[in-house]
Structures are given as C-alpha cells and as structure tokens.
Amino acid sequence: MQRKIEVCLTPALIDLYHIENSIVVVIDILRATSSMVYGIDNGAQAIIPVAQVEECMNYAGKGYLLAAERNGEVVEGYDFGNSPFSYTAEKVAGKTIVLTTTNGTKAIHLARKHASQVVIGAFLNLEALCEWLKTQDKDLLLLCAGWKDQFNLEDTIFAGAVVNQLRQNFTHYDDASVAAEDLYLLAKDDLRAYIHKSSHSHRMVALNIEEDVKFCLQTSICQTIPVLDGDHLV
Numbered sequence: 001m002q003r004k005i006e007v008c009l010t011p012a013l014i015d016l017y018h019i020e021n022s023i024v025v026v027i028d029i030l031r032a033t034s035s036m037v038y039g040i041d042n043g044a045q046a047i048i049p050v051a052q053v054e055e056c057m058n059y060a061g062k063g064y065l066l067a068a069e070r071n072g073e074v075v076e077g078y079d080f081g082n083s084p085f086s087y088t089a090e091k092v093a094g095k096t097i098v099l100t101t102t103n104g105t106k107a108i109h110l111a112r113k114h115a116s117q118v119v120i121g122a123f124l125n126l127e128a129l130c131e132w133l134k135t136q137d138k139d140l141l142l143l144c145a146g147w148k149d150q151f152n153l154e155d156t157i158f159a160g161a162v163v164n165q166l167r168q169n170f171t172h173y174d175d176a177s178v179a180a181e182d183l184y185l186l187a188k189d190d191l192r193a194y195i196h197k198s199s200h201s202h203r204m205v206a207l208n209i210e211e212d213v214k215f216c217l218q219t220s221i222c223q224t225i226p227v228l229d230g231d232h233l234v
Ligand code: 3SL
Pocket: 028, 030, 031, 032, 033, 069, 071, 072, 073, 082, 083, 101, 102, 103, 104, 105, 145
C-alpha cells in the first residue's frame, strides 16, 4: 500500500497540506504535548484543548481543572499551567482538564479543522505512537507546533524520530521529513545537549524550569496515545 509521510515545520504552513484523509500527529515537545501524554497516561479522564485563555474561564465552577500557560508561565488565576509535574496521577486522575497553551493547543485547533484524525505525540509516548501508526492505513502529517509560527528544534527532532521509526512503513517522504530525520540522527546520541541549543530551552532556563526539559526528553515511558474525540483528548 502507498502511504505518504510529511512534516509540517510550523503551523503557519498547515494550509499547504491536504490532510482530509490523513492522521495528524500534533507535536509540542516543550511542553504541551508532553504534558498531555503524561496527564492522560496518569488517568486524566480527558483534556479539552482550547485556543484562548478566556475560553478556559467558560468552564469555571463546573468541576474542571483549569490550566493556562502563556510564554512559559502559568496564567494568573488558573489551577496550573503546562508543566508535566502538574499532570501527576495525584493531581489529574479522574479529572477533566481544560487547557490552553501558547502554541500546542493552537496547533491542535488548526489540525482538527481538516484532518481525518488528530493524535498527540511526544518523546514520552514515542514507541507506542509509532507502533500504532504502523498499523494504520492513512497518510501521516507530523505537525510541529513550533514557537509563535516559527520553526523550532525540539519538535522537528521529534518528527525526525518518528520518521526514523516508520521508514519501512511508508513509501513517500517529503523533503521536510528527510531533513527532520537527518536532524534527529545528528541529535539523538545526546538529545538533551542538542535541545539545550534551542530557543525554548533557553526560555525555560530563564524561567528556572529546566527540570521540565529533562522530563520531556524521556523516551517511551508512557503507553498512551491521546486521540481527539470531538473537542476532548482521551
Ligand atoms: O507553546 C506551548 O504550547 C507550550 O508548550 C509552551 S511552554 O512550554 O509551556 O512554555
């Protein structure tokens, strides 16, 4: 069977892709999709990604946990933000979280407009995700959330890791997939050191949340693949 894999390097380019029959994997390694994977893996009932901070407040007082991050920081008045350490079983098991983040939730909303299916990827669920993708029969778009519509290293490197694992299962690759895989091969022996060069990693050092970077670069510690079902990730 002919299957195509493409990498969209920033959400600004999404309209160039025909994804009506494709699976889209949304990627925001630091930190949105890592926290989503970790939260669902830890028993959160669902995560509702919303694009705007104000939308989150529509859910106030109805039993939801409200999480909002902008520019790496928790938005004042919310239960928590986007740190994976806020998505432990103690905090989220059995709960539905309404979450908005700078880039990750925006990318999910762009993907869901047209894609056949939207799922969430992170190093935390790399192996489970790739094994599942191997069993599907649709084309694949790896959508990097980037930073404010710009390219970033960490999402591209993760896209490259997925391409690397799936290379036997797809017949067509775009140039962005080849470039992402090459970058992954360059970085993989010391992922942390390579990603330390990224602008978002610098931002996180400045915010004193470097431990989050370390956490998000753990590979395949979760089995969950969050899937968008209506407006809920489950
Ligand atoms: O952009 C996002 O969606 C976030 O992951 C950014 S941060 O890691 O919370 O700063």
